[in-house]
Amino acid sequence: MFDKILIANRGEIACRVIKTCRRLGIRTVAVYSAADANARHVALADEAWLLGPAKPAESYLRADRIIEVARASGAQAVHPGYGFLSENAEFAEALAAAGLVFIGPPAASIRAMGSKSAAKSLMETAEVPLVPGYHGADQDLELLKREARRIGFPVLIKASAGGGGKGMKVVTQESELEPQLLSARREAKAGFGDEQLLIEKYLERPRHIEIQVFADGHDHCVYLFERDCSVQRRHQKVIEEAPAPGMDPARRRAMGEAACKAAQAIGYRGAGTVEFIADSDGTFYFMEMNTRLQVEHPVTEMISGQDLVEWQLRVAAGEPLPLAQEQLAIHGHAFEARIYAEDPDRDFLPAIGRLHHLRTPAESAHVRIDTGVREGDEVSPYYDPMIAKLIVWDEDRERALARLRGALADYQVVGVTTNLRFLSSLAAHPAFIAGDVHTGFIAQHQAALLPPRAAISDRVLALATLAELLRAEQAATVRAAHSADPHSPWHASDGWRMNCDNHHVFHFRDGERELAVTAHYRRDGYLLELPGGELLARADSTADGELFADLDGVRLRATLVRRGDELSVISSDGTQTLTLHDPLAAAMDGEEHGGGLNAPMPGAIVAVLVEPGALVAKDQPLVIMEAMKMEHTITAPRAGVVAAVHYAVGEQVSDGAELLTLADAD
Incomplete structure (x- = not known):
C-alpha cells in the first residue's frame, strides 16, 4: 500500500479521498488554485501545494x-478524483513516465472509452446492446442532418468526448437541428477540446441506470449493483438511488454481466461505471462508460458496506479485489441529493456568492454529507457549483426516502440561491415516492416541482418582527453596559411612550410587495398587527440566531439570519427572505432603470446574434454566453430595436454586465 498520495482535484471529492486515506494511515498532498487557498480540502490534507491562478486551465x-x-512532495501515486484530468489518457501516461502510479484505469482503457463514438463501436463488437444512432467519424454538418432524419426525431446530440450534460441537446423537430448541432459543437470544443458529435435515438420515457464495476490486475471483475440516476436537469443528475426501484434479480444480473463484459473488452482496471439507458419494457442499451469514480458512488457504498476509494487504492497498489462477486450483497436503500448553488426558477442557472450561513443535518449511520465547503466559503464562477452531496440510508426505500425529506428540511444555506426547496418538492412528489422515475421526470412534473413562490405568511412575518425586536433589546443592553449611567431610561427598550400607545412599526418588502407590522408592547410580550389579523407573541433567542417563539400559544423554532437589510427566516415553512424597508429612503431613491440586458453571471461571450439597429421580437435569441461550462442564451424580454451591443465574441463579462441595450421600436 502507498505511504503518500497526491489528490489532483478539489472540493468534496478531494475531501472524500482524504477521509479514506486518514483511516488507512496514508498521508495526503492537496493541490489548490489561488481561488482555493482557504478551501476545506487544503485544510484537511497533510500538506498543500499551490498550482496557479483560479482558472482550471492554469491550475x-x-x-x-x-x-x-x-x-517534489514525495507522493507515490496520484488520485485524480472526477472531472479535470481524471479521464485524460495523456496524464496517466505522463505519470507512469515520471515513476508515479495513476489511481485509475490504464491509459488505453481511458482512450477506448474516451470517445463515445469509438466506445460504441467496441461495444458492438463485444455484443453489448446499443441504442440506434450515428457515431461515425465524418462530421460534415449535412451528413449529421441526414443521419438525424434517418434515425427519426426526437434525437439526442452528444459530445463524443464529453460528459456531464455538456454538448448534449435534445432535438424534437428538424427546424431546431442545425442551431442545436452548432451549439453542441461549441460546447464540446470549449469543454473537451473536441467538437466531434454523435447522434442517437431519443427514448421518450427511459430510465438512466448505471452499473458500478471494479476490475483488478489479476483478471477479476465484479459489479457492485446498480444506481438509478434518471431524475436529471440539463442532462445532469439531481437525485440518485441504489438499488434501482423495480429492479428484479434477473435483470440486475443481466445488466451487471453486460457491464463486466464491457470492462473486460477494454482491459479495464479500477473503478468504472457503465451507463445504460433502459426502455419502459425493460430493454437496456449501452450509453457510455465513465473511466473513473462517479459523483454518486456513495449510494453504492451505503448499500454494499464497501469503501470504493479504499478499493481503488488497493487495486492501484497491485492487490486483488477485496471481494468476489458471490461475496457482495445489497443491504437496504440509499439516496443521494446533490445540493447546488443554482436557481431552479431560472432554468437551474448556476449561482455564485458567499455561504453566509451554513447548517447541516447531524451525520449518523443514516445520514452522510460529502462536502468541500464550510460556512463563509465562496461559490465562485470558476468551478462546479455543487455545495454538497446529502446521502441517506435505511432498511428499505420508503424509510430511506423519509430520511431524505427530513435531512433536506434540516439543511440551511443563506447567502447563495440553492436547489434545496426544489429537492424537497421532488422527494415529496407522489410519482417519485412511487418510484415512477424516468429522464423526463422533471419536465413532466415541472408545475408541481417548481410552483410559484408563495407570499410570505403572517407566521413568517411574526418571526421576522420578533427577531428585530429582540435585536433592538440586545443592542440596548450592550449600549447600557458601555454607558456611564447604565440605569438611564434612555437605554430602555420596553416601548414606553409619553401620552401615546407604546408601539413600533416595522416595514418589510417581499419582492414587490410592501408589508407593515405594528408591534404593541405588552407586559409579557407583544401584540402584533399583521396583514391577516392580530396575535400575541413572545420569543427568546440564542447567540447563533436560533429563535424560540410563542405565537398565540403555538410554540415554534426558527433560525434568523441577517445580512444588511436582508432577513432570512428558516422555519418549517422553508427559507423565506424579507428586506427591511425604509419607505422614506425608497421614495427619495426613485431612479428608474431599464433598457439593458445583463449577464446572469460571469462568463465569456461565444456568439452575438444581432447587430445595432436590428429589429427583434420578444424571446428572440440575442447573445450566447458560456458560464460554468454551459451555454446560456440571452433572449429579448420584449420586442424592440437593438440600440447598442457592448461586447464581442471572446470577451469576458462580469456578473450583471450590460450586454446590449434594447430600445422601443417606435
Missing part, C-alpha cells in the same frame, strides 16, 4: 505542474 488542468508537485 487543476496543469498536468506538468501536478507531476512536478507529486515528485
Whole structure:
C-alpha cells in the first residue's frame, strides 16, 4: 500500500479521498488554485501545494505542474478524483513516465472509452446492446442532418468526448437541428477540446441506470449493483438511488454481466461505471462508460458496506479485489441529493456568492454529507457549483426516502440561491415516492416541482418582527453596559411612550410587495398587527440566531439570519427572505432603470446574434454566453430595436454586465 498520495482535484471529492486515506494511515498532498487557498480540502490534507491562478486551465488542468508537485512532495501515486484530468489518457501516461502510479484505469482503457463514438463501436463488437444512432467519424454538418432524419426525431446530440450534460441537446423537430448541432459543437470544443458529435435515438420515457464495476490486475471483475440516476436537469443528475426501484434479480444480473463484459473488452482496471439507458419494457442499451469514480458512488457504498476509494487504492497498489462477486450483497436503500448553488426558477442557472450561513443535518449511520465547503466559503464562477452531496440510508426505500425529506428540511444555506426547496418538492412528489422515475421526470412534473413562490405568511412575518425586536433589546443592553449611567431610561427598550400607545412599526418588502407590522408592547410580550389579523407573541433567542417563539400559544423554532437589510427566516415553512424597508429612503431613491440586458453571471461571450439597429421580437435569441461550462442564451424580454451591443465574441463579462441595450421600436 502507498505511504503518500497526491489528490489532483478539489472540493468534496478531494475531501472524500482524504477521509479514506486518514483511516488507512496514508498521508495526503492537496493541490489548490489561488481561488482555493482557504478551501476545506487544503485544510484537511497533510500538506498543500499551490498550482496557479483560479482558472482550471492554469491550475487543476496543469498536468506538468501536478507531476512536478507529486515528485517534489514525495507522493507515490496520484488520485485524480472526477472531472479535470481524471479521464485524460495523456496524464496517466505522463505519470507512469515520471515513476508515479495513476489511481485509475490504464491509459488505453481511458482512450477506448474516451470517445463515445469509438466506445460504441467496441461495444458492438463485444455484443453489448446499443441504442440506434450515428457515431461515425465524418462530421460534415449535412451528413449529421441526414443521419438525424434517418434515425427519426426526437434525437439526442452528444459530445463524443464529453460528459456531464455538456454538448448534449435534445432535438424534437428538424427546424431546431442545425442551431442545436452548432451549439453542441461549441460546447464540446470549449469543454473537451473536441467538437466531434454523435447522434442517437431519443427514448421518450427511459430510465438512466448505471452499473458500478471494479476490475483488478489479476483478471477479476465484479459489479457492485446498480444506481438509478434518471431524475436529471440539463442532462445532469439531481437525485440518485441504489438499488434501482423495480429492479428484479434477473435483470440486475443481466445488466451487471453486460457491464463486466464491457470492462473486460477494454482491459479495464479500477473503478468504472457503465451507463445504460433502459426502455419502459425493460430493454437496456449501452450509453457510455465513465473511466473513473462517479459523483454518486456513495449510494453504492451505503448499500454494499464497501469503501470504493479504499478499493481503488488497493487495486492501484497491485492487490486483488477485496471481494468476489458471490461475496457482495445489497443491504437496504440509499439516496443521494446533490445540493447546488443554482436557481431552479431560472432554468437551474448556476449561482455564485458567499455561504453566509451554513447548517447541516447531524451525520449518523443514516445520514452522510460529502462536502468541500464550510460556512463563509465562496461559490465562485470558476468551478462546479455543487455545495454538497446529502446521502441517506435505511432498511428499505420508503424509510430511506423519509430520511431524505427530513435531512433536506434540516439543511440551511443563506447567502447563495440553492436547489434545496426544489429537492424537497421532488422527494415529496407522489410519482417519485412511487418510484415512477424516468429522464423526463422533471419536465413532466415541472408545475408541481417548481410552483410559484408563495407570499410570505403572517407566521413568517411574526418571526421576522420578533427577531428585530429582540435585536433592538440586545443592542440596548450592550449600549447600557458601555454607558456611564447604565440605569438611564434612555437605554430602555420596553416601548414606553409619553401620552401615546407604546408601539413600533416595522416595514418589510417581499419582492414587490410592501408589508407593515405594528408591534404593541405588552407586559409579557407583544401584540402584533399583521396583514391577516392580530396575535400575541413572545420569543427568546440564542447567540447563533436560533429563535424560540410563542405565537398565540403555538410554540415554534426558527433560525434568523441577517445580512444588511436582508432577513432570512428558516422555519418549517422553508427559507423565506424579507428586506427591511425604509419607505422614506425608497421614495427619495426613485431612479428608474431599464433598457439593458445583463449577464446572469460571469462568463465569456461565444456568439452575438444581432447587430445595432436590428429589429427583434420578444424571446428572440440575442447573445450566447458560456458560464460554468454551459451555454446560456440571452433572449429579448420584449420586442424592440437593438440600440447598442457592448461586447464581442471572446470577451469576458462580469456578473450583471450590460450586454446590449434594447430600445422601443417606435
